[in-house]
Amino acid sequence: MELLGKTSIDFIGKRNISFVISAIISIIGLIGVVQVGRGAANMGIDFSGGTAMQLKFSKPVVIADARAALHKNGVAKADLQEIKDGNKLLVKMAGAAVGKPSEMVQAAFKKEFADNAFTVESSTEIGPSIGDKLRKDTLIAAVLSLLGIILYIAWRFDFQFGVGATCATLHDCLAMFAVFYLLNKEINLLFITAVLTIAGYSLTDTVVVFDRIRENLHKNLKGAMNTIFNDSINEVLSRTIVTSLTVFLAAASLFFFGGEVIHDFSLALLIGVLVGTYSSVFVASPIVVILENRALAKKA
Amino acid sequence: MPKGTGWRISLIVAFVALSFLYLTPTLASKLPAWWGNLLPKDKIHLGLDLQGGTHLVMEVDTQKAIEGSLDLVATDLEDTLNGKTLRFKRIARSGSDKVSLVFYEKGTAETVQKLIKDKYPSYEQSPTFDDGGFVAMTLRVNEKDAQDRKDKAVQQALETIRNRIDQFGVSEPTIQREGINHIVVQLPGIKDPQRAIDLIGRTARLDFKMVREDVSPTGAIPDDAELLKEKTVDPTTGAVSEIPLVVQKKSMITGDLLTDAQVRIDSQFNQPYVAIEFNSLGAKLFDQVTAANVGKRFAIVLDNNIHSAPVIRERISGGSAQISGSFTEKSASDLAIVLRAGALPAPVKIIQNVTVGPSLGQDSINKGLYAGLIGVLLVVVFMAVYYKLSGMIANLGMVLNIVYLMGSLAALGATLTLPGIAAIVLLVGMSVDSNVIIFERIREELKLGKTPQAALNSGYDKAFLTIMDSHITTLITAAVLFQFGTGPVKGFAVSLSLGVIINLFTSLIGTKVTFDLFLHKGRATKMSI
Numbered sequence: 001m002e003l004l005g006k007t008s009i010d011f012i013g014k015r016n017i018s019f020v021i022s023a024i025i026s027i028i029g030l031i032g033v034v035q036v037g038r039g040a041a042n043m044g045i046d047f048s049g050g051t052a053m054q055l056k057f058s059k060p061v062v063i064a065d066a067r068a069a070l071h072k073n074g075v076a077k078a079d080l081q082e083i084k085d086g087n088k089l090l091v092k093m094a095g096a097a098v099g100k101p102s103e104m105v106q107a108a109f110k111k112e113f114a115d116n117a118f119t120v121e122s123s124t125e126i127g128p129s130i131g132d133k134l135r136k137d138t139l140i141a142a143v144l145s146l147l148g149i150i151l152y153i154a155w156r157f158d159f160q161f162g163v164g165a166t167c168a169t170l171h172d173c174l175a176m177f178a179v180f181y182l183l184n185k186e187i188n189l190l191f192i193t194a195v196l197t198i199a200g201y202s203l204t205d206t207v208v209v210f211d212r213i214r215e216n217l218h219k220n221l222k223g224a225m226n227t228i229f230n231d232s233i234n235e236v237l238s239r240t241i242v243t244s245l246t247v248f249l250a251a252a253s254l255f256f257f258g259g260e261v262i263h264d265f266s267l268a269l270l271i272g273v274l275v276g277t278y279s280s281v282f283v284a285s286p287i288v289v290i291l292e293n294r295a296l297a298k299k300a
Numbered sequence: 301m302p303k304g305t306g307w308r309i310s311l312i313v314a315f316v317a318l319s320f321l322y323l324t325p326t327l328a329s330k331l332p333a334w335w336g337n338l339l340p341k342d343k344i345h346l347g348l349d350l351q352g353g354t355h356l357v358m359e360v361d362t363q364k365a366i367e368g369s370l371d372l373v374a375t376d377l378e379d380t381l382n383g384k385t386l387r388f389k390r391i392a393r394s395g396s397d398k399v400s401l402v403f404y405e406k407g408t409a410e411t412v413q414k415l416i417k418d419k420y421p422s423y424e425q426s427p428t429f430d431d432g433g434f435v436a437m438t439l440r441v442n443e444k445d446a447q448d449r450k451d452k453a454v455q456q457a458l459e460t461i462r463n464r465i466d467q468f469g470v471s472e473p474t475i476q477r478e479g480i481n482h483i484v485v486q487l488p489g490i491k492d493p494q495r496a497i498d499l500i501g502r503t504a505r506l507d508f509k510m511v512r513e514d515v516s517p518t519g520a521i522p523d524d525a526e527l528l529k530e531k532t533v534d535p536t537t538g539a540v541s542e543i544p545l546v547v548q549k550k551s552m553i554t555g556d557l558l559t560d561a562q563v564r565i566d567s568q569f570n571q572p573y574v575a576i577e578f579n580s581l582g583a584k585l586f587d588q589v590t591a592a593n594v595g596k597r598f599a600i601v602l603d604n605n606i607h608s609a610p611v612i613r614e615r616i617s618g619g620s621a622q623i624s625g626s627f628t629e630k631s632a633s634d635l636a637i638v639l640r641a642g643a644l645p646a647p648v649k650i651i652q653n654v655t656v657g658p659s660l661g662q663d664s665i666n667k668g669l670y671a672g673l674i675g676v677l678l679v680v681v682f683m684a685v686y687y688k689l690s691g692m693i694a695n696l697g698m699v700l701n702i703v704y705l706m707g708s709l710a711a712l713g714a715t716l717t718l719p720g721i722a723a724i725v726l727l728v729g730m731s732v733d734s735n736v737i738i739f740e741r742i743r744e745e746l747k748l749g750k751t752p753q754a755a756l757n758s759g760y761d762k763a764f765l766t767i768m769d770s771h772i773t774t775l776i777t778a779a780v781l782f783q784f785g786t787g788p789v790k791g792f793a794v795s796l797s798l799g800v801i802i803n804l805f806t807s808l809i810g811t812k813v814t815f816d817l818f819l820h821k822g823r824a825t826k827m828s829i
Contacts, residue, residue: 001686054660121660127651130357134786141784148776156769190719193781193789197796200777201730204770208737211766239740242686243733246679250729253675254722259667261349261660262722269726 004238011233012226015286022171022283025275029174032181041181043094044188045124047138049131050094051101053123055109057087059116066091066109073108075101083260088121101125138192145196146170149203157210160291165206168276168284172202175275176268185264194268201247202276205240206284212236213285225296229289233281244277305820308813312700319707326710344709346488347717347791350665352658353488354496355787358461358648360481363396365453365646366446373420373439374399375550377412380419386412389434390523397446399423399439402431409435450481453645458483461500461648463641468499483648493655495630503603503647504638506555508589509547511597511609517544524549528599530606533626545606547599552589557582561639563632566624572632573624576639583619591615602635654787668721675725676702683732687739689828690815694735697811701731704802705795714798717791727799733770734807738763739829752827753819760812767807775800 035041045052063080066089070078079092093101102123109118126134146169153165176195180187213232220228233240251273255266325331326343335341348355370393377399378391386408394400403409409428416425416439424440441449454477461483462475474486490496512525521527530543560577578586589598590612599609600623608625623635679698683691705724709716742759750758775797782793819827 001688003686056659119659120655120657122656123653124655125650125653127357127359127649129359130652137784141780144784145777145780148780149773152773152776189785189789193719193785193792196777196781197726197774197792200774201770203773204733207766207769207773211769235744236740239736242736242740246682246732246736247726247729249678249682250675250725250727253671253678254725257667257671257674258722258725259664259671259718261664261718262668265719265722 002238003241007234007237008230009234009237010230011281012229012286012289015282015289018282018286022279025178026171026174028181029176029178032177033174035181036177036187042184042186044186044191045092045094045126045131046189047131047135047187048094049126049128050092051105051123051125052090052092053102053105054083054121055089055091055118056121057089057113057116057118060087061089061113061116063089065112069112070105070108073104073111075104075108078105085260088260134189138189142192142196145199146173149199153203160288160295161210161214163291164284164288165203165210167287168206168279169199169203171279171283172272172275173199175279176272179271180264180268185267188264190262190265191268194265194272198269198272198276202272202279204243205277205280208236208240208243209233209280209285210288213288225289225293229285233285237281240277240280244273248273305813305816308809312810312813315704315707316700319703319710322707322710326706340711342710342713344706345713345715346661346665347715347720347788348486348488348654348661349656349718349788350661350668350716351488352490352656352661353486354490354493354656355652355654356485356487356497356500356650357478357652358483358485358501359651360454360457360483360644361647361649362450362453362481363646366441366449367393367396368646369449370397370399370441373423377401377416380415381412384415388412394438397441401437401439403435403437406435409437413437454481454483456645457648460642460644461485464499464637465496467637467641468496470496482651489658495634497650497653499634499637501648501650502638503644504555504641505603505643506558506639507551507601508553508586509549509551509599509601510589510593511599512546512548513597515546517546521546528601528604528606530599530609545599545609547601547606551601552598553578553582553585555639555643557585558639561636563629563636564622571624572627572629573622574627574632574636574639575620575622578619578621580619583617586619586621587615587617664718665721668718668725672721672725672728675728679728679732683735687735687829690735690739690742693811693814694732694739696814697735697806698728698731700806700810701727701799701802704806705799708798708802709795712794712798714794715791716795717788719788720791720795723792723795723799727796727803730774731799731803731806734763734767734803735811737766738807738811742827742829746827746829755827756812756815756819760808764808767804771800771804 032041036043039048063082066080067078075093077093079094081090081092082088083090091105102125106120149169150162150166153162157165173195176198180191185191209232212235213229216228216232248270251266251269254262255270258266322340322342325341331341374391374393381388381391387404388408389402389404391399391401401409401412403412406428413425413428416423420439422442422445424442426438426440428435428437430436458475458477465473465475465485465487470487470490472488474484476484478484485500487493487496515521515525517527525546526549527544527546530545531540532543533540557578558576559579562575563572564575565572593612594614595612597609597611600607607623627635676698680695683694685691687694702724705727738759741763742755745755745758746752778793778797778800781789782797785793
């Protein structure tokens with residue numbers, strides 16, 4: 001079976017459109033990163049420090065009531081979120097100290113919802129010093145893995161291809177930040193893990209395309225750059241899509257069936273896989289075309 | 301059989317056998333008796349997010365340990381100088397790293413300087429100086445000793461905490477030191493986390509101090525006394541009341557002189573209490589103190605809170621005493637545990653507490669496995685439809701991948717977390733990727749009119765570098781995540797990095813050999829791809 005027959009789409013010719021789209025995505029992503037750096041985004045308590053609890057009630061709870069109950073009992077600042085499946089409530093209190101807040105929340109609900117028993121399914125309390133350390137470690141991890149990937153690309157490809165692959169990788173990471181920022185999803189350790197995983201994985205598609213382009217460049221020394229690139233992308237288009245599709249299927253099953261703990265994590269992976277496929281065709285390759293053409297013009 | 305397939309097949313089969321061997325302890329609920337010492341016993345551990353439990357990071361306030369040892373030095377000097385009838389005005393710790401001594405006469409100060417030089421050679425002495433008409437000097441702990449003391453305090457705290465947890469009874473706890481002054485405690489499957497946290501985090505410093513009934517708690521408090529509070533909880537209303545009491549600063553007896561502490565039940569009131577036993581020095585001191593102070597009150601002080609302040613009715617010899625009060629059976633047994641295990645050398649602060657209830661853990665396992673199953677099914681069906689028989693070979697490779705991965709996780713005694721399961725599901729998708737790249741190449745070669753065997757060989761050859769590239773970049777991030785990740789993320793990194801390496805093997809050797817078997821001798825004219 002074949003998903004696509006022989007295609008001849010002018011990918012490179014559409015680069016102006018794709019560059020505009022990617023620039024917008026990247027700018028939003030950059031804003032997201034800056035907001036994360038300032039701590040202004042929706043930060044997970046693993047970075048900001050604080051308390052998060054997941055409570056399971058025996059009867060449904062109205063969020064407004066829960067908020068009122070907490071307010072009445074001295075818990076002023078708390079983010080509440082309902083989990084549809086089974087009367088669950090997430091309570092998040094950023095920046096608070098370890099120990100006290102979780103007791104206060106439990107006491108408040110015990111008092112106000114006397115007829116609605118609950119159990120604490122999970123609670124996470126993170127002191128500010130741990131949050132700081134984690135932030136630092138994560139930053140180092142992110143820088144190191146991006147650096148590692150860039151070094152590998154630099155070693156493996158020549159300059160023009162290296163720049164293209166690096167831009168595509170950064171673009172993918174920024175796109176994930178952009179979507180999470182726009183959806184106001186929590187930026188936590190798992191999200192960063194997803195971003196770094198995609199940074200490594202999304203190169204697969206780029207490498208598939210690049211390898212074919214180089215192969216064709218060697219075969220066809222005289223053809224126009226645009227044609228060689230377009231032909232190469234069209235030739236490998238079906239495998240670019242199929243490889244992403246299989247990972248997409250796996251990530252989608254995690255997203256739909258994996259439960260709330262890894263819901264956002266799988267969402268990040270899904271976005272990453274999609275964007276990674278897009279960027280190998282519409283970001284990485286056009287950049288190389290531009291650079292190669294420029295290099296040729298210089299020689300001539 | 302075609303040339304060169306023999307060793308590859310043996311390798312694949314051997315790895316499968318090895319994986320199952322290593323997986324046996326994980327899968328079998330009980331190992332048979334003949335499973336000797338040579339066979340592997342490590343199994344895949346479930347992370348706290350899957351089996352429920354508590355993960356604590358504690359910070360030891362090491363500065364307090366230094367201050368504590370300086371307090372001891374000050375007390376010891378007081379006793380020594382009193383014993384030698386050397387007169388002094390004041391000896392006390394000042395600040396975080398000094399003991400200051402104040403004398404009436406220069407002569408005494410000089411004698412003491414010599415004495416200290418012999419007794420505490422590692423401390424740095426300042427020259428004497430004038431302090432409002434008195435002769436003063438300071439004793440400073442040197443930097444290296446301070447570091448040693450801090451280091452020892454963390455080590456000691458770790459031992460004490462381990463002791464307490466052992467006595468509390470948690471199966472397979474992990475207690476580790478991390479960094480300079482952090483202690484990480486993992487308590488899997490614990491039912492009452494708050495109680496365990498209270499038990500572990502308590503300093504449990506026990507002091508017996510005389511009550512100064514001559515000083516009013518509301519008035520000025522002399523230098524050698526301090527104001528402490530006695531907390532009582534009304535058992536019916538739960539209301540807490542605090543009674544302030546002035547006690548002597550110096551303790552008569554401390555908790556480190558205990559040899560045992562046990563919960564007993566008072567037969568008269570059916571109330572639990574904690575019976576304590578002193579060692580010989582403690583027994584002697586207790587005997588002396590009670591003999592000299594019949595009719596007076598002494599305070600039993602726990603972590604600077606007065607637990608109770610009974611009146612000494614008679615001299616108590618024999619070295620046993622009891623701590624009674626409004627105990628529940630649990631609180632009495634917890635107190636007995638901390639007294640037996642000893643006090644922490646310095647207070648600890650809990651700076652991270654992640655607790656997952658057992659129901660959520662089980663829920664995560666179920667959902668993770670369910671999602672995995674669906675992921676596998678989707679990929680299997682897709683590959684079979686899209687690449688027909690060849691797709692089935694890729695699926696076979698994927699199954700091998702999972703078996704190998706689980707086997708290696710078991711062999712390493714690795715911890716499986718929910719993100720770890722997610723990584724395995726993701727790998728299901730990634731593991732067929734290599735085959736997709738190879739298959740697409742083969743299709744191209746077939747279209748060029750090559751024979752199946754030739755197309756197969758050039759397909760694998762040409763796809764090789766591409767596959768290496770994509771695996772290495774994923775491996776780079778997985779390795780970095782492994783290095784820097786903690787808990788669940790580390791579990792993710794372990795599964796991912798192992799999976800990527802295994803995937804290289806199965807896609808380049810495992811599936812290739814299957815094709816070779818099918819297509820050998822070049823007789824095949826058609827390929828199901």
